[in-house]
Amino acid sequence: MELRHFLYFIAVAEELHFGRAAARLQMTQPPLSKQIQQFEEEIGVPLFKRNKRHVELTTAGQLFLPEARQIIAQVNQAVDTAQRADRGEFGRLVIGFVGSATYDILPQIIREYRRKFPHVSIRLHELSTPDQVNALIGERIDVGLLHPPVSSSFIDSIPIKRGFAALSLPKNHPLAKKEHIYIEDLQDIPFILVSRDIWPGLYDEFLSLFQSVGFTPRIVQEATEYQMVVGLVSAGIGIGVVPATAEKLFNLEVVYRQIDNYPLTAILSLAYLKKNTNPALKQFVSLTKRIRIDE
Secondary structure, eight states: OOHHHHHHHHHHHHHSOHHHHHHHTTSOHHHHHHHHHHHHHHHTSOOEEEOSSOEEEOHHHHHHHHHHHHHHHHHHHHHHHHHHHHTTSSEEEEEEEOGGGGGTTHHHHHHHHHHHOTTEEEEEEEOOHHHHHHHHHTTSOSEEEEOSOOOOTTEEEEEEEEEEEEEEEETTSGGGGOSOBOGGGGTTOEEEEEOTTTOHHHHHHHHHHHHHTTOOOEEEEEESSHHHHHHHHHTTSOEEEEEGGGGGGOOTTEEEEOBTTOOEEEEEEEEEETTOOOHHHHHHHHHHHHHOOOO
């Protein structure tokens, strides 16, 4: 029993004429009559009463017709589902992200992705950059939003947001009252940074900035995320270096300032395992490339 037999039966049942059914199916009448006869023999019951001038359904044929239509509809639905899944319109996507992405581009990406692909199940996990790299290689997440650089040759990464970093200062700090903060003002100031393991790009750029003017910054504390940096700044432990979007944390004890003439960059990248064939991932990467914004 083949799917085409159901299509042949439905055509004859709807036309009640072998000639018209054959034309509809783009075949000749004799092969169609033979296929229907074989189908009836396989089922074990006659589906049509027919003579040279008249064709009608038997009682079995009348009851069989809606079932046959349902089978064809289910097959078409299954094919459509498979095709849509292959296009990334169905399925599951697991996304890792660093905390700073929450106040940056992540909400915009997720909102737009859910609008375009409402049938894809999304799982979100806040993870540090090293944890995301491990999770990508271990295939526990499909895609990550993290801080570059990513050294693994198994992973592709694309910068999707180029912003700036800022100094975070206690609101009562003397430098917070200055209109301009110069690099020379920061000599011997205690600093709090997100550790190099977590955010190597910003950490190295910060060190290079100070070394370019001839002194080394006094780093008194390293943190695992920039929210922790802001908390330690508000406690008076030192001055922090965080993405400018940290201002959205609304900590009333902390203010944010740029270093005059020495901008620090804060880059967010999208990363994924090169061998990942999840169609939903392909759509996510394509969408993210389209909506990324540069500050």
